[in-house]
Amino acid sequence: xxxxxxxxxxxxxxxxxxxxxxxxxxxxxxxxxxxxxxxxxxxxxxxxxxxxxxxxxxxxxxxxxxxxxxxxxxxxxxxxxxxxxxxxxxxxxxxxxxxxxxxxxxxxxxxxxxxxx
Numbered sequence: 001x002x003x004x005x006x007x008x009x010x011x012x013x014x015x016x017x018x019x020x021x022x023x024x025x026x027x028x029x030x031x032x033x034x035x036x037x038x039x040x041x042x043x044x045x046x047x048x049x050x051x052x053x054x055x056x057x058x059x060x061x062x063x064x065x066x067x068x069x070x071x072x073x074x075x076x077x078x079x080x081x082x083x084x085x086x087x088x089x090x091x092x093x094x095x096x097x098x099x100x101x102x103x104x105x106x107x108x109x110x111x112x113x114x115x116x117x
Contacts, residue, residue: 012092
């Protein structure tokens with residue numbers, strides 16, 4: 001568990017978000033949105049959910065064209081900013097499962113994340 005916590009600590013506190021991987025993901029999502037925009041069933045469902053639900057409703061969907069346009073705004077900097085604003089100990093739950101003593105697990109967690117505020 002100690003090695004896992006070291007890795008998790010590094011991933012959460014020092015995210016990489018490599019430009020090449022972001023570019024690949026954007027191309028994949030562009031393809032998905034283009035495909036969805038050419039599928040009448042998906043387009044109808046998307047339009048229906050966009051028009052029937054309020055923006056704050058969990059079933060609301062932006063139109064595929066809007067999502068596609070917003071995709072161009074995604075950058076490494078915007079992802080890092082989102083990460084800084086949303087990933088913190090105050091919004092994190094760590095679940096521990098398995099054959100480990102509670103005190104030992106708590107000590108490992110404290111050693112890994114105790115100085116992160």
